[in-house]
Amino acid sequence: MPVAADRRMWDLLLVLTAPPHVDDSLTTVLRLSRAMLDTGRTVRVWACGYNTMLTQETLAPVKPVNLLDTTGSYPSAAGVIRDMIDTHRGRFGWIVCTACSAERGAGRHIEQVRLRSDARLAATISAASRTLYIGGA
């Protein structure tokens, strides 16, 4: 008789398909995540589409130099995501969709993120108490 394995449940899953550099969806997702984390809850983000470009290993933790303020240092999105995961170990997760990633040639990602096939989206949704889908791809 099959026995269901204990599965960890997350308080919130945010599925983000709205592309970055178009509107403030990514900023909103990270702000919402951080607000949840600050109240002690757990959050996972499923990054689809062009969001899979944001966590590539080849991206530096800081953005290219600001030529109008060469002394400034600006964290890249990869840097912000990495720091959020490191600061909230086990409570904040970032999943990169492997299909979207491969479609865009985003091969290697920072070690803090988890790679997952889109075939596991339903399983990921069922492992969250609540899912918000931020569409717009």
Place this chain on the structure above:
Amino acid sequence: MGYLAIVDRGYRGSLEAQFFDALYGVRMFAAQLGGIDLLLRGTSVTAALRPTGDVPQVTLGSEPVALSADPRSAISGLTGNGATVYVDAGSLADLGLGPEAVLPGCAVLDTTELAVRWAGYEQVWFL
């Protein structure tokens, strides 16, 4: 003659863009091309608004979102270098605002009147 850059949308990614927004591009290209005039329409007109009190800082938890763009200083930088910055009156009105709401040095004009001015430029860019 010269260049006119038209920006129709503001808020294109606070966290991922930071300083690297459309107005940064205008300022960098203006330095190379001997100047670019700017036309703000749609939600981008908010870049030219006078501050009314403290400007709210976008935060991630209790921390500021990196170093978010400072559109007002970008507009002041352009006008300070002699560029003309036009603001679409209709877009301002859509937000319930009038010409008095914009920074000094910006010209608030009717949409049709702005379109007529395109002919005075060698190139018109949509950013």
